Amino acid sequence: MKYSSKLQSGRWLKRYKRFFLDVETEEGVLTIHCPNTGSMKNCGAEGDLVWYSLSDNPKRKLPGTSEIVQVASGHKIGINTHLANKLIKEAVENKVISELTDFSHWKSEVKVGNSRIDLRGQNDAGEFCYVEVKSMTLLESDGLGCFPDAVTERGQKHLKELTELVQSGVHAALVFCVQHTGIERAAPADHIDPEYGRLLREAIKAGVKVLAYQVEFTEDSAEIVKGLPLEVS
Numbered sequence: 001m002k003y004s005s006k007l008q009s010g011r012w013l014k015r016y017k018r019f020f021l022d023v024e025t026e027e028g029v030l031t032i033h034c035p036n037t038g039s040m041k042n043c044g045a046e047g048d049l050v051w052y053s054l055s056d057n058p059k060r061k062l063p064g065t066s067e068i069v070q071v072a073s074g075h076k077i078g079i080n081t082h083l084a085n086k087l088i089k090e091a092v093e094n095k096v097i098s099e100l101t102d103f104s105h106w107k108s109e110v111k112v113g114n115s116r117i118d119l120r121g122q123n124d125a126g127e128f129c130y131v132e133v134k135s136m137t138l139l140e141s142d143g144l145g146c147f148p149d150a151v152t153e154r155g156q157k158h159l160k161e162l163t164e165l166v167q168s169g170v171h172a173a174l175v176f177c178v179q180h181t182g183i184e185r186a187a188p189a190d191h192i193d194p195e196y197g198r199l200l201r202e203a204i205k206a207g208v209k210v211l212a213y214q215v216e217f218t219e220d221s222a223e224i225v226k227g228l229p230l231e232v233s
Contacts, residue, residue, distance in 0.1 A: 001083070001090055002221050007051040007067060012044050021066050023050050032064035035080045039150040043077050043137050043180075044069045051219075068217055076217045077137050078179030083222065084135040085118050087215060088175050091224035092121060092131070098227070099209055100173065103129045115161055129171035132158045136176040136186060136212065144231070145183030145212075147176055151193045159199040159208075166207040173209035174200075178228060186212035187231040201232055 010023030010030060021034040032052050036043075044050070049070040054063055069077045078084075088097070089108060095101045103121030110120040112130065119131040138149040148155055158174075165172040176186050188197035204210055212228040 001087055001223060003053055003067065005053050005055075007053055007219060008064070009049060009051050012046055012048040012050050012069065014046065015040065015044065020062075021050070023052065023066075030064060031062060032066055033062045034066045035082050036066075037081065038135075038137070038148065040079060041138055041149045042071075042140075043079055044071065048072065068222075073182060075139070075180060075182035077181075078135070078215055078217065078222060079137065081135040081179075084177035084179065085133050087222060087224055088131070088133045088177050088213070089119055091213065092119065096224050097175070097211065097213060099211055100129065100131070103171075112161070112165070115157075117161070127171060129173060130162065130165055131173045131175055132162055133175050133177055136178045136183065137180050138189065139180050139182045140189075143182065143184030145176075145178055145180060145186045145228075146189035146192070147186070148189055148193050148196060152196060155193075156196055156199055159196070159203050162208045163199075163203045163206045166203075171209075172207075173211060174203065176210075176212040177224070178212055178214040179222075181214070181217070183214065183228065185229045185231055197232075204232060 010025040013022040015021045051068040052064040052066050067080050102123045105122045109116050117130045118133045121129045136147045138146045162172040188200045190197040213224045216225040
């Protein structure tokens with residue numbers, strides 16, 4: 001996936017009101033949009049390098065969007081959670097996610113009951129596979145990545161919906177889009193949201209495929225490159 005414009009860089013000053021991020025650039029302090037609803041725990045601190053895109057849309061209140069942070073360890077973190085769905089859709093369409101290669105004709109934001117599921121594919125037998133995507137950015141220790149970084153009732157609801165789908169005879173999967181280059185394996189954040197961890201394990205037992213795939217970043221692109229092991233014991 002190519003970014004819509006060449007990324008600019010600056011230094012992290014502060015994040016506030018959740019969606020505002022001040023960065024220090026050569027021209028001075030610039031306030032940009034931070035498209036991330038999570039806590040962004042361990043995802044940036046004052047002085048970290050920030051890459052951001054600029055928009056030429058005159059109607060925008062903020063001219064830029066934060067895309068990547070490079071933290072003190074040197075690892076890169078994709079903090080634009082809106083890109084997770086695009087990255088996973090591109091990956092399934094390009095047959096990068098081996099567990100889902102039987103499915104094609106992928107569609108986004110498909111309505112199921114009173115909800116919308118991120119992706120839906122179909123195999124040659126006409127069977128559907130529904131996929132929910134979650135952006136994982138929290139690196140806790142020793143290469144262990146966790147989700148969520150804050151209690152998520154919405155995420156719990158999605159797990160229940162996926163479980164109900166497989167119980168009704170439909171294929172379903174949850175894919176963690178790992179947007180942190182330091183994460184080597186993935187797990188539920190039981191210490192943050194134990195209910196999410198419980199529901200994730202129930203979903204796996206019911207037959208929901210739970211996968212983790214890592215993103216690689218360059219100066220002008222991001223793409224899914226490899227699967228990561230999942231730890232749910």
